Amino acid sequence: MLFRIYRYDPDKDAKPYMKEYDVELGSSDRMLLDALIRIKEMDDSLSIRRSCREGVCGSDAMNINGKNGLACLTSLATIKTPVELRPLPGMPVIRDLIVDMSQFFKQYHSVQPYLVNEDAAPDTERLQSPKEREQLDGLYECILCACCSTACPSFWWNPDKFVGPAGLLQAYRFLADSRDQSSSQRLDNLEDPYRLFRCHSIMNCVDVCPKGLNPTKAIGKIKDMLVKRMV
Amino acid sequence: MSYPVRKFDAVIVGAGGAGLRAALQLSQAGCKVAVLSKVFPTRSHTVAAQGGVGAALANMGEDSWHWHMYDTVKGSDWLGDQDAIEFMCREAPKSVIELEHFGMPFDRNENGSVYQRPFGGHMQNFGAGPPSQRSCCAADRTGHAMLHTLYQRNVQSNTHFFVEWMALDLIRDSSGQAVGVTAMEMETGEVFIFHAKAVLFATGGAGRVYESSTNAFINTGDGLGIVSRAGIPLEDMEFWQFHPTGVAGAGVLITEGVRGEGGYLLNKDGERFMERYAPNAKDLASRDVVARAMATEIKDGRGCGDNGDHVMLKLDHLGEELIESKLPGIREIAKKFANVDPVKDPIPVVPTCHYMMGGIPTNYRGEVVAPSGEDKEAIVPGLFAAGECACASVHGANRLGTNSLTDLLVFGKSSGDSTVKFLKQNLEHKDLPHDAGDLTRERLDRLNNQINGESVSEVGAALRQTMQRNCGVFRFPDLLANGVAEIKEVAQRVMRTQISDKSKVFNTARIEALELDNLIEVAVASLVSADARKESRGAHDRADFAERDDENWLKHTLWFKEGNRLDYKPVHMNPLTAETIEPKVRTY
Numbered sequence: 001m002l003f004r005i006y007r008y009d010p011d012k013d014a015k016p017y018m019k020e021y022d023v024e025l026g027s028s029d030r031m032l033l034d035a036l037i038r039i040k041e042m043d044d045s046l047s048i049r050r051s052c053r054e055g056v057c058g059s060d061a062m063n064i065n066g067k068n069g070l071a072c073l074t075s076l077a078t079i080k081t082p083v084e085l086r087p088l089p090g091m092p093v094i095r096d097l098i099v100d101m102s103q104f105f106k107q108y109h110s111v112q113p114y115l116v117n118e119d120a121a122p123d124t125e126r127l128q129s130p131k132e133r134e135q136l137d138g139l140y141e142c143i144l145c146a147c148c149s150t151a152c153p154s155f156w157w158n159p160d161k162f163v164g165p166a167g168l169l170q171a172y173r174f175l176a177d178s179r180d181q182s183s184s185q186r187l188d189n190l191e192d193p194y195r196l197f198r199c200h201s202i203m204n205c206v207d208v209c210p211k212g213l214n215p216t217k218a219i220g221k222i223k224d225m226l227v228k229r230m231v
Numbered sequence: 232m233s234y235p236v237r238k239f240d241a242v243i244v245g246a247g248g249a250g251l252r253a254a255l256q257l258s259q260a261g262c263k264v265a266v267l268s269k270v271f272p273t274r275s276h277t278v279a280a281q282g283g284v285g286a287a288l289a290n291m292g293e294d295s296w297h298w299h300m301y302d303t304v305k306g307s308d309w310l311g312d313q314d315a316i317e318f319m320c321r322e323a324p325k326s327v328i329e330l331e332h333f334g335m336p337f338d339r340n341e342n343g344s345v346y347q348r349p350f351g352g353h354m355q356n357f358g359a360g361p362p363s364q365r366s367c368c369a370a371d372r373t374g375h376a377m378l379h380t381l382y383q384r385n386v387q388s389n390t391h392f393f394v395e396w397m398a399l400d401l402i403r404d405s406s407g408q409a410v411g412v413t414a415m416e417m418e419t420g421e422v423f424i425f426h427a428k429a430v431l432f433a434t435g436g437a438g439r440v441y442e443s444s445t446n447a448f449i450n451t452g453d454g455l456g457i458v459s460r461a462g463i464p465l466e467d468m469e470f471w472q473f474h475p476t477g478v479a480g481a482g483v484l485i486t487e488g489v490r491g492e493g494g495y496l497l498n499k500d501g502e503r504f505m506e507r508y509a510p511n512a513k514d515l516a517s518r519d520v521v522a523r524a525m526a527t528e529i530k531d532g533r534g535c536g537d538n539g540d541h542v543m544l545k546l547d548h549l550g551e552e553l554i555e556s557k558l559p560g561i562r563e564i565a566k567k568f569a570n571v572d573p574v575k576d577p578i579p580v581v582p583t584c585h586y587m588m589g590g591i592p593t594n595y596r597g598e599v600v601a602p603s604g605e606d607k608e609a610i611v612p613g614l615f616a617a618g619e620c621a622c623a624s625v626h627g628a629n630r631l632g633t634n635s636l637t638d639l640l641v642f643g644k645s646s647g648d649s650t651v652k653f654l655k656q657n658l659e660h661k662d663l664p665h666d667a668g669d670l671t672r673e674r675l676d677r678l679n680n681q682i683n684g685e686s687v688s689e690v691g692a693a694l695r696q697t698m699q700r701n702c703g704v705f706r707f708p709d710l711l712a713n714g715v716a717e718i719k720e721v722a723q724r725v726m727r728t729q730i731s732d733k734s735k736v737f738n739t740a741r742i743e744a745l746e747l748d749n750l751i752e753v754a755v756a757s758l759v760s761a762d763a764r765k766e767s768r769g770a771h772d773r774a775d776f777a778e779r780d781d782e783n784w785l786k787h788t789l790w791f792k793e794g795n796r797l798d799y800k801p802v803h804m805n806p807l808t809a810e811t812i813e814p815k816v817r818t819y
């Protein structure tokens with residue numbers, strides 16, 4: 001199977017280049033990550049991030065044939081060859097398929113991604129009905145892989161000002177939590193021409209999310225909350 | 232030339248559940264703490280835990296921490312330390328409630344309380360049954376929800392993380408006190424000394440010593456390799472848990488929660504075979520019992536598939552609605568990795584290496600202990616450990632499902648508290664020894680200058696094959712002896728690994744070589760300890776010694792790297808306040 005992979009090591013390469021690999025796959029190789037590990041056995045200088053290999057840790061996001069996805073969840077059986085692999089778009093490349101994710105995490109951290117409840121902690125759990133808990137489904141499952149934010153043109157243009165789909169999905173995860181008491185500060189924090197409103201609902205984020213989540217919908221709900229607050 | 236030094240009150244190595252929980256105690260106490268992690272914290276392997284965290288909240292029927300304690304002692308096949316087990320089971324409800332207050336998105340009951348599902352080996356009435364609903368869960372993504380919640384709480388507490396830094400070696404002064412670690416910044420390849428008053432290891436498991444494993448690539452036993460090179464023994468390393476339900480061929484975990492919700496195992500004749508092996512608990516017997524039953528079915532020709540090498544996990548009878556609400560992640564995994572939709576078809580599964588019961592010896596306060604003179608459990612000053620890398624020992628010879636998350640919450644916190652207390656009593660940094668960093672430099676120089684060596688992937692494959700073939704679900708005297716000889720040869724090869732990539736920038740070839748240095752210590756410890764233990768107990772099942780032998784073997788193994796030496800220490804049979812649970816025959 002043929003692969004074309006983006007290579008760049010600032011220690012020795014003047015500029016990035018694409019390198020071709022022809023890989024003989026083993027019978028147990030099902031996913032793109034399996035093939036990348038074969039390639040690494042042939043050429044130990046290829047650098048990628050990977051860990052759980054089952055789509056829950058979010059390490060191995062990359063641009064696969066022009067679309068962001070997780071290598072460990074991309075089946076080799078259906079992939080178009082030659083497989084072209086590039087780092088996530090719009091992020092500084094550290095080396096090969098490894099990008100600098102600082103800006104992405106900075107935006108995540110900027111939305112107060114933690115529950116705020118100032119009431120004295122009870123001896124038992126804070127009660128939450130199954131219906132209230134259901135509001136968190138489709139939100140808390142985010143694995144912070146950055147497939148969505150790095151597929152978003154608004155994030156490419158303003159990674160320092162626009163929170164991006166991943167951060168906004170988590171902003172809504174806490175706005176939607178019946179136990180949280182910080183809604184108005186959370187909304188203040190997002191009411192800005194850039195932080196929230198650079199989203200133009202083109203839904204690239206939804207298209208690439210490997211967990212099937214819908215950041216655009218969550219962003220729409222935040223916008224609704226802001227409108228409701230005004231009237 | 233020495234490495235540059237950075238000074239902190241404490242260093243925590245690892246940012247999974249245990250490391251993050253410990254870090255909270257230190258951050259909230261105002262200590263200057265550095266948390267080092269090979270990966271961004273939410274990528275740690277706690278993220279992959281599925282079925283739940285065990286705590287006797289009694290939200291769904293009668294329960295008590297005494298029953299939880301009984302089940303854990305019995306599950307451990309009486310090798311667990313009863314003081315540590317009491318501590319864990321008693322603290323568990325508090326720890327889970329606290330996590331809920333941190334924002335954990337637990338599933339809920341109609342009355343708003345946390346939903347709990349049944350799990351293997353958890354019973355009411357001191358083992359008599361019926362099954363207890365003790366596993367607090369967030370669908371089948373409990374570890375993910377927990378790890379993110381703990382990370383988020385640390386963001387709020389301004390914990391200082393060093394992300395993508397790999398700890399390399401422990402620094403001890405001449406008295407043996409821990410005074411820091413060396414660590415490499417992966418992005419630049421630069422090595423630093425972290426000079427600290429206390430060091431806490433929370434590096435997780437080492438399941439990557441086996442070919443077939445549910446564990447993430449990062450689970451390379453770094454903390455175990457590091458402390459064993461620094462003269463500290465590893466405890467009970469012969470006890471490895473094989474999870475009954477790894478996806479056949481892929482190794483990916485399918486939670487025991489599937490059986491908790493009513494799923495069951497079938498052999499090729501469509502027989503629900505667990506009824507024969509565990510008439511009461513059936514598919515919810517302890518993991519070692521279920522894994523052995525499956526391996527026996529396969530061995531005796533009742534396995535499924537063309538090669539008869541797996542059995543089937545049936546859950547379609549639970550209905551699509553329940554599967555979608557309680558087991559959505561499993562459905563996703565089965566579709567992706569087994570090409571079956573469990574709403575219609577059973578999932579092919581096989582016992583797969585999952586958890587390391589052994590580890591760095593600690594007491595229930597998370598302080599590392601090692602023999603010194605007559606004292607088998609002398610505290611190593613300044614050194615702490617928690618979570619899977621530690622051996623408190625609460626899991627003994629076999630861990631119950633849900634108790635890994637309980638372990639990391641309870642002991643993450645208690646080790647953090649112990650560290651804070653130690654810092655209050657030790658206000659000054661001890662001096663670094665003059666040779667601080669030398670071992671790390673030797674290892675890195677050796678690797679950079681190696682010629683005519685072997686590739687890391689080749690030697691790593693040999694290591695994993697040796698463990699897989701010789702130290703599996705069933706153990707045989709000839710294979711164990713053979714395994715010991717083979718792994719010693721592999722250890723020689725590990726000392727001659729060679730990488731072609733010498734770049735300083737995010738050199739993952741170098742990282743993998745350094746990880747292999749840790750894996751080999753774990754593998755040697757496991758085989759040497761397993762070969763020596765002449766009985767069957769929990770996950771250690773020997774063909775030549777089929778019975779548990781309390782008279783000779785009710786004791787913990789200690790393996791020392793130096794000279795491949797073994798020592799033993801007694802099991803703590805006395806709980807803190809409860810009555811001793813006396814050993815008896817273990818049936819489910």
